[in-house]
Amino acid sequence: MPETSAHPRIVIVGSGPIGATYARTLLEGLPDARVTMFEAGPQLTERPGQSVRNIDDPDEKARAREMSQGPQAGAMRESLGIPAGVVVEGMFTARQGTHLFDFGGEGSAHAPTFAAAAGATNVGGQGSHWTCAIPRPSFSERIAFIDDTEWDELIDRAEQLLHAQHSAFADSAVGGAIRSLLSEEFGPDLPEGYGVSTLPVSGEPQPDGSMQWGGTDFVLGPLIEDGNPLAERFELRDLSLVRRVEREASEERGDRVTGVTVEDLRTRETSFVPADLVVVAADAFRSPQLLWASGIRPAALGRYLTEHPVVITTVALDAEKMSRFATEEQLDEELAQRAKHAADPVAAVNRIPFSEPDHPFSLQVMYSENTPFPLPDDSPFRGNRWGFVNMGNGLRKRPRVEDGLTFTDDELDYRGFPNFTVDYELTDAELSEIDAATADLRRIGETLGVFVAEPRLMPNGSSLHYMGTMRMGETDDGTSVADPYSRVWGVDGLVVGGNALIPTANTMNPTLTSVAIAVRGARKAIEALSA
Ligand code: FAD
CATH class of the missing domain: 3.50.50.60 (FAD/NAD(P)-binding domain)
Structure with a gap:
């Protein structure tokens, strides 16, 4: 210096x-x-x-x-x-x-x-x-030459600066039902601490139920x-x-x-x-x-x-599956609450974090009442009562x-x-993981409902x-x-x-x-x- x-x-x-x-x-x-x-x-x-x-x-x-x-x-x-x-x-x-x-x-x-x-x-x-x-980095995502104790303290400080919320939208009945369905299907195979959970976000929950997003x-x-x-x-x-x-x-x-x-x-x-x-x-x-x-x-x-290549899809939530964990009354209450904050499309955020060796993907599941793209007039998914999830499985690109x-x-x-x-260039290391991430996303989609858009790899970048x-x-x-x-x-x-x-x-x-x-x-x- x-x-x-x-x-x-x-x-x-x-x-x-x-x-x-x-x-x-x-x-x-x-x-x-x-x-x-x-x-x-x-x-x-x-x-x-x-x-x-x-x-x-x-x-x-x-x-x-x-x-x-x-x-x-x-x-x-x-x-x-x-x-x-x-x-x-x-x-x-x-x-x-x-x-x-x-x-x-x-x-x-x-x-x-x-x-x-x-x-x-x-x-x-x-x-x-x-x-x-x-989300916090984990397993091989962490930088090996920074000591674990120091790293944990640094991450704590970073979370304070960004006003981390670990249980954002945790009270959403729809979000809870999504977690329950995913946990039932995937929970037994995931290591402790790396199961289905709410996605940590930067924000400040407001008294009226909305989120002031972090910047x-x-x-x-x-x-x-x-x-x-x-x-x-x-x-x-x-x-x-x-x-x-x-x-x-x-x-x-x-x-x-x-x-x-x-x-x-x-x-x-x-x-x-x-x-x-x-x-x-x-x-x-x-x-x-x-x-x-x-x-x-x-x-x-x-x-x-x-970067992390991402495989994405949109799924219409299935009424029968969702009703196992949330009632119609809860859905009505949630929709009424959401109507107050129509400008913000995100209503609940869930995830399955990266873990090694068996789940080398970061899954993010965003619940929303609408699809992020317009549906044709004759689409059977228009006005789907339980709404939709937009999901992405992120995976590794080797440096x-x-x-x-x-x-x-x-x-x-x-x-x-x-x-x-x-x-x-994506090499064989990524291409095989992309196939696995796509199959994983397909299984996740089938667990929650019906595909509105098939799982697909997003373009590089x-x-x-x-x-x-x-x-x-x-x-x-x-x-x-x-x-x-x-x-x-x-x-x-x-x-x-x-x-x-x-x-x-x-x-x-x-x-x-x-x-x-x-x-x-x-x-x-x-x-x-x-x-
Ligand atoms: P930036 O935020 O990119 O800021 C760099 C700034 O430098 C820019 O404003 C640029 O104008 C300025 N600059 C460039 N050159 C010069 C120059 N010569 N002189 C003066 N100024 C200059 N990350 C997450 O972790 N989670 C997410 O959910 C997430 N979602 C995202 C969604 C979107 C739509 C986008 C766009 C990004 C998302 N990111 C997310 C990425 C995240 O925003 C970035 O990781 C973060 O902003 C990086 O911060 P930064 O300060 O390094 O750079």
């Missing part, structure tokens, strides 16, 4: 949950530090970083999503001077609030084998659009509270694109960070902002791209890309150096950064959980970008954050893990900056 001023100046690139974890932990641990967080996208909500799922008004919600869609957003695109026409008719579509990296227009990345890869560009990052599922605002907490002393040392600048991490090299002190070059996207002015510590948490594609653009190019940068981003200095993307191409491109490792042996405390090997004062750090093959939603890793990195930085 560099020699610092008495008042450490910290710059954070990216305002998603991971940048927020650094901001909060560093300011709480360093009484004289100041944090400036730069975010390339706009602020969507009055309270910075809120989940757009909490916006009731459909027009407001649509507007917030549109504003996050970077090069694929109309008004936003024009305000940034990006030429119209980058959105190509008939292209692959991104989830609302996100934009594809390979959007097909001028300056688009090239990801033919990972076509659904997407990011969000807004205050709060993808954390304003996420589903809020925060970056939860993590920032006191930093965005009026009058809180921590807020006085925190500044969040939206529409501010960090173009380079700046360094200086000297013989005695090696390569060290001096600050960042930032472009104000409103004025188009570029300036240098000095810093003692720079944290890059700008997602698993744009963080390595920024490092590359800054001339920081360890061999593993952008490589070892993983391989061949999978990842290759940057090109002489071809720039729409932001003026070295463009990248993604190479990615659909999980939105991209890992490995700045992976952490125990030694600087060319297979990792950062050390076990998220510090980039060989560059003093540079820390990286996000799912890109995760070196293992995972089936679960990664944000909780990445927040825990960030808490660890921030604590180490506090030690160094206070020394």
Whole structure:
């Protein structure tokens, strides 16, 4: 860590949950530090970083999503001077609030084998659009070189920051009946502690029975509270694109960070902002791209890309099966309660977590009164009284150096950064697990009702959980970008954050893990900056 001023100046690139974890932990641990967080996208909500799922008004919600869609957003695109026409008719579509990296227009990345890869560009990052599922990693998903006791404490802290709810919607009679049916069928084969359960989520249950979904605002907490002393040392600048991490090299002190070059996207002015510590948490594609653009190019940068492939299906819940565990009166009560919160499609969330060796999948089961796609007028499932479940079985992708981003200095993307191409391939290891996950999902569907959509593998990149491109490792042996405390090997004062750090093959939603890793990195930085 560099020699610092008495008042450490910290710059954070990216305002998603991971940048927020650094901001909060560093300011709480360093009484004289100041944090400036730069975010390339706009602020969507009055309270910075809120989940757009909490916006009731459909027009407001649509507007917030549109504003996050970077090069694929109309008004936003024009305000940034990006030429119209980058959105190509008939292209692959991104989830609302996100934009594809390979959007097909001028300056688009090239990801033919990972076509659904997407990011969000807004205050709060993808954390304003996420589903809020925060399961803990288990078995081989855990990072072996972090001691179990320390890891458990880090995960506890991550759960506090995200306001984890372990029994969300546990009182839903429909959700309970789904758990009972699944437990009856699968329970005896699952190890203790890894059976059918409610899915932990980030949120705050409200007195009226609704859920306030978690976003970056939860993590920032006191930093965005009026009058809180921590807020006085925190500044969040939206529409501010960090173009380079700046360094200086000297013989005695090696390569060290001096600050960042930032472009104000409103004025188009570029300036240098000095810093003692720079944290890059700008997602698993744009963080390595920024490092590359800054001339920081360890061999593993952008490589070892993983996600978890997902097999999905939609099932109409069967009245006879469901009635074994819930009554018609309970269903009526539940539907009446749900009618009060029509804007929120999720009514109950259940799961079967990953366990080894016999259940190497993460199953998530979302109950909803409607299908996520329109049903034809003559569909026998229209108005299905017990509703539907949308389910996904996530499975592992083994990290391989061949999978990842290759940057090109002489071809720039729409932001003026070295463009990248993604190479990615599912190998026999994944293909056999995909078959097993599909068969498993079929059995789950038959346990609950009738298939409205057959189980199918989502296109590569659909999980939105991209890992490995700045992976952490125990030694600087060319297979990792950062050390076990998220510090980039060989560059003093540079820390990286996000799912890109995760070196293992995972089936679960990664944000909780990445927040825990960030808490660890921030604590180490506090030690160094206070020394
Ligand atoms: P992000 O949230 O992606 O934030 C990075 C930010 O950096 C962006 O706002 C971007 O604009 C900014 N940025 C990029 N480059 C620059 C630059 N040069 N200068 C300034 N700013 C820059 N995860 C789960 O664990 N559970 C879920 O249920 C879940 N569901 C999801 C559902 C959806 C629809 C989506 C989109 C994501 C979901 N995720 C889920 C993923 C989750 O949102 C991410 O894991 C999490 O947001 C990652 O946090 P982050 O801070 O690392 O990055």
